[in-house]
Amino acid sequence: MEWLQALALGVIQGLTEFLPVSSSGHLQIFGALFGVDAGENLTFAIVVHAATVCSTIVVLWRELVSLCGGVCRFKYNAEMAYALKIGLSMIPVAVVGLFFKEQVETLFASGLVLVGCMLLLTAALLAFAYRTRPGRRSLSYRDALIIGLAQACAVVPGLSRSGTTIATGLLLGNRKEDVAKFSFLMVLIPILGESLLDLIKGDFSASGIPAGVLLVGFAGAFVSGVIACSWMINVVKRGKLIWFALYCVLAGALSIVLG
Numbered sequence: 001m002e003w004l005q006a007l008a009l010g011v012i013q014g015l016t017e018f019l020p021v022s023s024s025g026h027l028q029i030f031g032a033l034f035g036v037d038a039g040e041n042l043t044f045a046i047v048v049h050a051a052t053v054c055s056t057i058v059v060l061w062r063e064l065v066s067l068c069g070g071v072c073r074f075k076y077n078a079e080m081a082y083a084l085k086i087g088l089s090m091i092p093v094a095v096v097g098l099f100f101k102e103q104v105e106t107l108f109a110s111g112l113v114l115v116g117c118m119l120l121l122t123a124a125l126l127a128f129a130y131r132t133r134p135g136r137r138s139l140s141y142r143d144a145l146i147i148g149l150a151q152a153c154a155v156v157p158g159l160s161r162s163g164t165t166i167a168t169g170l171l172l173g174n175r176k177e178d179v180a181k182f183s184f185l186m187v188l189i190p191i192l193g194e195s196l197l198d199l200i201k202g203d204f205s206a207s208g209i210p211a212g213v214l215l216v217g218f219a220g221a222f223v224s225g226v227i228a229c230s231w232m233i234n235v236v237k238r239g240k241l242i243w244f245a246l247y248c249v250l251a252g253a254l255s256i257v258l259g
Contacts, residue, residue, distance in 0.1 A: 005034045007212045010220025013048035018228040020163025020244045025115040028157050047214050048221035053191045055225025056184050072159045089148030089186045096152045104155050116255030118158025123248035124165040130242040135173035180236040
């Protein structure tokens with residue numbers, strides 16, 4: 001992988017991680033167009049996902065400071081309840097990561113047809129969410145677990161994580177802004193944990209990608225992620241998800257043709 005490819009893929013990751021159009025699917029599509037092999041693509045995906053986590057921290061730092069402050073009081077309050085909901089939402093994806101990691105990794109080598117089909121499924125979820133009447137309820141523990149299950153399903157390349165979790169939250173009747181912020185916050189620990197484990201195991205050094213190239217990809221994903229995260233929260237509040245559904249239909253059809 002060359003640095004220019006890394007920069008382009010990093011920017012694509014940063015934008016598509018927060019936009020409901022599947023970052024993994026787009027990395028698969030553009031990785032194939034750029035001639036990046038599956039092993040490099042997987043390693044690079046881990047690095048740029050970590051970059052978008054940092055983007056989330058930058059954009060939502062006020063929420064995170066408030067959350068940490070409430071939890072550190074060591075008593076049950078609104079912040080503690082929210083942290084528990086985030087913890088509950090992480091259980092399904094933790095199960096997938098612990099017991100089905102090899103199966104998930106093989107999906108990244110399954111080709112663009114799978115990506116295309118999952119993009120079409122993402123489009124359907126976004127369209128259903130768009131047609132749903134705006135919800136006014138607060139996110140419950142049950143909702144957090146169901147959204148967590150949706151996130152676990154979104155490990156399949158082409159099925160947008162943000163699109164799936166946001167659409168699920170909206171279909172459950174939750175407030176738009178609450179769903180968007182929860183969707184972005186709930187993924188912080190799983191991605192950072194995954195990146196740390198791979199770093200400890202030495203998967204990065206074994207990938208064959210120069211550290212400078214990974215750094216360029218990280219920087220591209222971080223900057224574009226900050227922009228996309230801020231914008232996406234406003235998009236969800238305005239209920240404009242239907243345009244992303246249409247985009248996913250086009251991208252899905254293109255993926256199936258290229259596959």
